[in-house]
Amino acid sequence: MMKQYFDDLVNGIEAKIEADPNSRSPRKVYALEVAKLGSRLYSGEEEIAWCGVTAPFDLLSAMGVTSCFVEFVGAMLASTGMASNFLDEAEQAGFAGDTCAYHKSVIGAARKDMMPVPNFLIATSCPCTGGLAVMENLAHHFKKDLFVLNIPQEETKQSVQYLADQIKEMVEFVTAHTGEKLSDDRLRSAIENTNRTRKIMVDVFKMAMNVPSPANGRLLSNFGIVIALLLGTEAGVEVAEAYRKGFGETLEKGIAGIPDEKIRLLWIQNRIQFKNPMVEILEKEYGASIVSDELNDITWDPIDPEDPYTGMAKRAISIPFNGKGKRRIKHLQEMAKAYRIDGAINPCHWGCRQGTGARGLISKGLGDIDVPVLNLEVDCVDSRNFAEGQLRTRLEAFMEMLESRPSPWAA
Amino acid sequence: MKTEKNHKLGFTCAYTPMAILDAAGFLPFRVLPVSNSPDQAGHLLHDNLCPHVKRVLDRAIEKDLPEDLAGMVFMNSCDAMRRLADAWMEVRPDDKVILLDLPATNERTAIDFFSGELSRLAETLAKWSGSPVTEEKIALSVDKYNELSDLANRLNGFMNEGKLEGSGSRMQELINLATSLPVEEALDLFKTEIVKAESSSPIKNGIPVFIFGNVMPDPEFFSLFESCGVHIAGNDFCTGTRMFSSMPYTKNRSIFIQLSKNILEKPPCARSFDPLKPGGLAENVYEKAKACGARGIIGHTLKFCDPYLARLPMVRDKLQDTDIPLLLLEGDCTLRSIGQQRTRIEAFVEMLR
Numbered sequence: 001m002m003k004q005y006f007d008d009l010v011n012g013i014e015a016k017i018e019a020d021p022n023s024r025s026p027r028k029v030y031a032l033e034v035a036k037l038g039s040r041l042y043s044g045e046e047e048i049a050w051c052g053v054t055a056p057f058d059l060l061s062a063m064g065v066t067s068c069f070v071e072f073v074g075a076m077l078a079s080t081g082m083a084s085n086f087l088d089e090a091e092q093a094g095f096a097g098d099t100c101a102y103h104k105s106v107i108g109a110a111r112k113d114m115m116p117v118p119n120f121l122i123a124t125s126c127p128c129t130g131g132l133a134v135m136e137n138l139a140h141h142f143k144k145d146l147f148v149l150n151i152p153q154e155e156t157k158q159s160v161q162y163l164a165d166q167i168k169e170m171v172e173f174v175t176a177h178t179g180e181k182l183s184d185d186r187l188r189s190a191i192e193n194t195n196r197t198r199k200i201m202v203d204v205f206k207m208a209m210n211v212p213s214p215a216n217g218r219l220l221s222n223f224g225i226v227i228a229l230l231l232g233t234e235a236g237v238e239v240a241e242a243y244r245k246g247f248g249e250t251l252e253k254g255i256a257g258i259p260d261e262k263i264r265l266l267w268i269q270n271r272i273q274f275k276n277p278m279v280e281i282l283e284k285e286y287g288a289s290i291v292s293d294e295l296n297d298i299t300w301d302p303i304d305p306e307d308p309y310t311g312m313a314k315r316a317i318s319i320p321f322n323g324k325g326k327r328r329i330k331h332l333q334e335m336a337k338a339y340r341i342d343g344a345i346n347p348c349h350w351g352c353r354q355g356t357g358a359r360g361l362i363s364k365g366l367g368d369i370d371v372p373v374l375n376l377e378v379d380c381v382d383s384r385n386f387a388e389g390q391l392r393t394r395l396e397a398f399m400e401m402l403e404s405r406p407s408p409w410a411a
Numbered sequence: 412m413k414t415e416k417n418h419k420l421g422f423t424c425a426y427t428p429m430a431i432l433d434a435a436g437f438l439p440f441r442v443l444p445v446s447n448s449p450d451q452a453g454h455l456l457h458d459n460l461c462p463h464v465k466r467v468l469d470r471a472i473e474k475d476l477p478e479d480l481a482g483m484v485f486m487n488s489c490d491a492m493r494r495l496a497d498a499w500m501e502v503r504p505d506d507k508v509i510l511l512d513l514p515a516t517n518e519r520t521a522i523d524f525f526s527g528e529l530s531r532l533a534e535t536l537a538k539w540s541g542s543p544v545t546e547e548k549i550a551l552s553v554d555k556y557n558e559l560s561d562l563a564n565r566l567n568g569f570m571n572e573g574k575l576e577g578s579g580s581r582m583q584e585l586i587n588l589a590t591s592l593p594v595e596e597a598l599d600l601f602k603t604e605i606v607k608a609e610s611s612s613p614i615k616n617g618i619p620v621f622i623f624g625n626v627m628p629d630p631e632f633f634s635l636f637e638s639c640g641v642h643i644a645g646n647d648f649c650t651g652t653r654m655f656s657s658m659p660y661t662k663n664r665s666i667f668i669q670l671s672k673n674i675l676e677k678p679p680c681a682r683s684f685d686p687l688k689p690g691g692l693a694e695n696v697y698e699k700a701k702a703c704g705a706r707g708i709i710g711h712t713l714k715f716c717d718p719y720l721a722r723l724p725m726v727r728d729k730l731q732d733t734d735i736p737l738l739l740l741e742g743d744c745t746l747r748s749i750g751q752q753r754t755r756i757e758a759f760v761e762m763l764r
Contacts, residue, residue: 094724096741098459098715125515129489129682132515133721139689140725146686150514150521153487159512162524169520324510325497353460353717357494360455361501 002114005080006038027219029242033235034226038076040066042116047178050115050138052124052131053225054151054316056167058232059308060122062190063174063182067122068229070134073109074102075222078273078381086112087382100351101381103134110141117142120177122170126151127321128354147173151316153323163313188305190232195302197231200240202298207247209339213264213291214250216257217279219243221271224295262287263402266336268294268346268362268373269355274383281392286399292339294320294332325358329365336371340409343372343402350379370408374398419477420536423467423495424486425649425680426513428529428670430552430658432484433594435536435544440477441590443628443650444744448473455498461491461715462743463626468495471502482507482539484532489682489718509535515683517675526671533667546666553658553670555594560655562601563589567652569608571644571703573615576607579633579643586651587628617642618763621705623696624712625649625680625719631746636709639753640760645703647696649680682718692722693729700735707763709756711740711749736762 013032017024040046049060049067060067077083083101086108091097093111095104109115121144123135132148139146149166152159171182208215223243230236250257265282267290272278282288299318303311317323320331336344344366348356363373376394379385420437422429429439444466452468453460470476485496487510496510511528514521533544563586569575570582577584585604589597617640627633628650633643647653656677660669675683678695685691700708710726712719723739730737738759742748 094727096714096720096723099717099720103721123686128717130717130721133681133717136684136686136689137721137725139686146689148516148686150516150524152512152524153493153510154512158524158527162520162527165520169518325494326500348457350459353457353490353494353715356457357460357490358497359457361497364501 003039003042003044006035006042009035010039024242026239026243026246030223030226030239033230033239036235037066037068037229041068044116048116048118049120049122049174050118050135051122052126052135052149053228054124054126054319054322055122055149056170056312056316057229058190058194059167059171059182059187059312060174061232062186063171064178064180065119065174070106070115070138071102071131072226072229073115074105074381075270075273077105077109078383079275081274081383083274083381084384086114087384098351100128100130100349101379103130104351105381106134107137107141110138118144120144120173121146122149123147124149124151124316126316126319128352130351130353145173145177149316151322153317155314155317159317160310160313163316164309167309167312187308191303191305191308191311193233193237194231197227197236197240198298198300198302200237200244201227204240204243204247205292205296205298207244207251208291208296210251211264211340212256212258212261213289213339214247214255214257215289215291217283217290219257220293220296221290222293224293224297225270256289257291258283258287258289260287261289263289263342263399264340265290266292266294266332266339266341266344266371268332268344269352270295270347270349270380272347272378272380274381274386276383276386276391277388278391278395281395282399286403288342288399288402290345292335292341294335297331297335299331321354325361328358329362332362332366333369333371336366336369337409340407341371342407343374343398345374345376345398347376347378347380350377350382372398372401419480421476421480421483422485423463423483424488424492425654426486426488426674427484428532428674429590429594429654430556430670431529431532431536431544431549433555434548434552435533436540436542437481437536438593439590440480441587441650441654442467442470442476442483443587443590444470444626445628446470446473446475448475452498455501456494459715460494461489462713462745463716464491464495466744468498468502471499480506482509485510486513487511488513488680489716491715491717507539514675516686517672517683522668522671522675525675526665526667529667529670529674549666549670550660550662552594553660553666555598556655557657557659559589559594559597559601560657562598562605563652563655564657566601566604566608567646569605569611573613573642574608574611575604576611579637579646580630583628583630583633583651586654587630590654615642616640618707618760619644619703619705620707620709620760620763621645621647621696621700621703622709622711623647623699624710625716626713626744627651627711627742629744629746632711632749635746635749635753636756639756641709641756644705645699647678647699653678653680680718681722690722690725690729693726696726697729697733697735705735707736707738707759709738709740709759711742714741714743
């Protein structure tokens with residue numbers, strides 16, 4: 001069923017682009033590559049690894065492994081309106097109702113045989129302890145071998161070396177399961193693609209900072225986190241390039257991601273994955289554009305092909321969700337300044353201790369630079385208790401407040 | 412800062428290397444989530460966060476802490492604990508705070524890395540106290556804590572045999588004292604209790620049950636279980652004897668490496684696991700229950716504790732295939748929550764009779 005879904009998606013997008021080459025928008029190119037990844041995961045023909053969010057996907061790709069973080073499946077199930085059944089399944093199996101629904105939906109899907117059986121699993125201790133626990137559960141469920149990457153909290157010489165050593169051991173683990181050694185040429189090529197993608201993404205995010213922004217509430221939704229799955233591949237370069245080209249054309253024409261952009265918003269943590277009217281309300285009723293997401297940023301340096309494990313280690317440690325709250329808040333403040341943000345929205349994904357646990361500190365940190373934060377109470381994956389009316393009221397009040405105050409960047 | 416002993420250094424996690432704090436001249440002081448402070452932490456953190464962490468933060472917000480608390484040592488044991496460290500620095504900006512990374516697994520690379528973290532702790536505490544924290548000093552403190560661990564486990568054995576007067580609640584009182592008193596005083600206290608227990612006759616009034624979970628520091632919790640007809644035949648809690656594991660070491664080898672290995676290999680909280688044995692918590696619980704002759708198992712975990720909540724289904728699945736029934740309870744660090752569970756505990760015990 002899932003294979004069919006992804007194949008249909010791939011065929012549908014390709015047919016549209018073929019029929020009208022001008023419709024080849026950045027988001028379409030992105031959706032096409034993500035659908036192709038889904039199709040490969042469910043093909044039953046490839047070496048598959050279910051992973052944690054900060055796994056080195058480019059390295060796995062260089063080793064011929066199709067890999068994906070499991071939260072991607074949770075998001076995909078939610079976006080297609082299929083998560084509820086799997087959430088019910090997980091809860092009936094004893095998973096507490098107030099744990100993360102990304103993880104619960106994945107557990108439910110695995111129990112209902114809707115997750116392809118992996119060849120092995122690579123867990124990562126970052127971003128969250130819940131994520132590590134779900135990987136242990138999946139390894140137990142699938143009866144497959146599990147490798148754990150402990151991601152240190154801070155970048156020090158020792159911590160980078162520790163993670164680099166673990167990544168080297170991971171290579172041996174993967175080889176032991178696939179029977180294929182890591183080829184120097186493939187690794188070099190993957191690193192080259194990663195660095196090319198990175199460079200283009202830096203340009204894309206810089207373009208998105210423009211006032212008005214070529215971005216809008218949909219174009220870069222989930223982009224920063226999902227593109228990691230395509231690092232090391234030509235597809236990653238192609239997707240990033242499509243954005244650079246698309247944004248470049250938009251800027252050249254002097255138009256914006258939304259007509260008459262009035263308010264610029266920063267989205268904190270992850271988007272609400274199921275169908276909801278938020279973006280439409282913001283854009284149509286208030287001229288408010290989500291010009292950036294917290295993870296739409298490059299926090300790591302290009303990877304040195306002569307010393308790739310060190311670069312990969314630094315990359316994993318650098319993500320904003322890792323480390324002390326102060327570091328995350330500083331990053332948000334820098335983004336708010338760079339994007340000239342008027343206000344931020346934090347969905348406070350129900351069940352996310354890592355993210356929502358910093359709610360008050362984030363509000364205060366952005367408040368310190370005069371950027372108000374709207375803290376919602378939403379489960380970003382579980383639509384069963386979604387209260388659209390309440391959300392709308394909160395959103396309206398927040399937008400009216402933003403409309404009535406000068407931009408923090410007016411001077 | 413004063414350097415004499417008894418200047419307190421707070422901690423909140425059973426993985427904290429108390430011996431290093433002691434060696435640095437500080438008094439390790441476990442900040443327990445037992446307080447009458449009003450609920451305020453949810454505003455800074457989130458209401459949907461571990462009650463242990465929230466209540467500890469409530470204590471910090473309300474200044475319900477020892478006046479001579481010099482600082483805090485946090486372990487990066489879980490998301491909630493990391494967020495507590497963040498919030499603590501906001502609420503008490505003048506406190507000295509260190510957060511140690513704690514790998515979830517215990518391979519050689521993890522042991523090496525955590526050894527470095529322990530070394531960093533010693534260096535930091537040396538700066539805080541103004542005097543060096545040498546490996547020799549640490550070894551002397553480890554000796555004392557090893558003796559305390561042996562005594563704690565003997566006392567726990569007496570409790571399980573029904574020979575400790577006051578039973579589970581007394582045992583918890585003793586453990587709470589041992590994590591707030593100087594280790595020398597705790598040793599004297601434990602020795603006195605052991606002498607008393609040795610001469611006691613066993614009293615086992617209830618059905619033998621193994622209880623496990625994360626945080627249950629209030630002695631009254633144990634009284635309540637016992638009042639429902641439970642005899643605590645064995646137990647495993649973060650706030651219980653899990654804090655006291657003997658750390659054998661040999662001289663002429665780095666004390667940090669040896670402590671690291673001991674800590675990472677000690678009986679684990681659910682947040683630590685062996686990747687070669689996914690679902691190992693279930694096996695551990697079952698084996699411990701069998702070993703103490705329990706006829707039932709009660710798991711008591713705090714709400715919103717991801718490390719435990721995510722692994723309990725594996726425990727449940729495992730025990731379904733065995734002859735030991737399981738009761739799972741959720742709490743919030745208050746007696747009120749466990750009081751509401753009384754009927755369920757009584758029914759469970761009735762079923763075991």
